[in-house]
Amino acid sequence: MTNLAVLFLLCIILTTHAAEFNKSCPTLSITHKKFKEEEILDVYQYGQNIYIENCSGVVHEETFLDIPRILRFMMYNSRFTSFDWTSLFRMSYLESIDILDVRGLPVLTNNIMLGFKSLKSFSIYDTDVTFQHDAFQRMKQLEYLSISKVDVTILGNGVFNGSRLKELYWTDSGIIKIDKNCFTPLKNIQIINLSGNKIEYLEPETFSGLKNLERLYLNRNNLATIQFRHFATLHSLTYLDVSKNKIPIVDVEEVWRNIPSLRKIILDRRSLPEGSRKNSLDRLDIMLV
Known part of the structure; x- marks a missing residue:
């Protein structure tokens, strides 16, 4: 069989599969009424995923009443006059x-988040939503949490409690303070990214006991100093980014002594004395920015 014939046969097979896929992934249109004006919310369903994009109007308790089994819900670039979180509990x-x-x-709120009993991944970027301080406290199934450009000034004790969380990204949100026991319950955490906030100071206990933590991002904050001896219990830490802060000098020998598992650190060029570079480059990958 010639190459052209093989290519033609492959195109037929792909076209057939695409047609079958489209049949199994219908586009749904949910219509409801409010104040005698018909509002239409277009919901695109692809397999077990739902997309809502460029929408406005109202989402009420029964909006998704007849939606079949859904695993992922995505909502982009939309403006609502009213939105009921409990509408998603149907899924x-x-x-x-x-x-x-x-x-x-x-x-x-805590009670709303508790309604998502199977939720493993939750991401919010650039929205006007606010959180109760204990919103994620009982999210025992959550493994991935990403929050960015959502105004929060303090991460207090009780934000997390005994969760399965493995990856936490809370970036560009204006965080100034982290209470000392905020992360203590996160025994399974592997990645913490707090970049782009306004953190000025770290309590000695901030990351204490996080034995599974592998990557820590503290870059683009307002930290004037970091006591690396407080990282001595981070036995799995291999990657640390403390660049774009206000730290005048970083003693990489102190870093190495307290975090022997560390393989890479990212620093401001001005924070590393010339004499330290030669002694430590062969033991630790130092990236200067």
């Missing part, structure tokens, strides 16, 4: 929620 198998550039969302 009892829901494992992932992604929200990007959405306005009109109400407060996320």
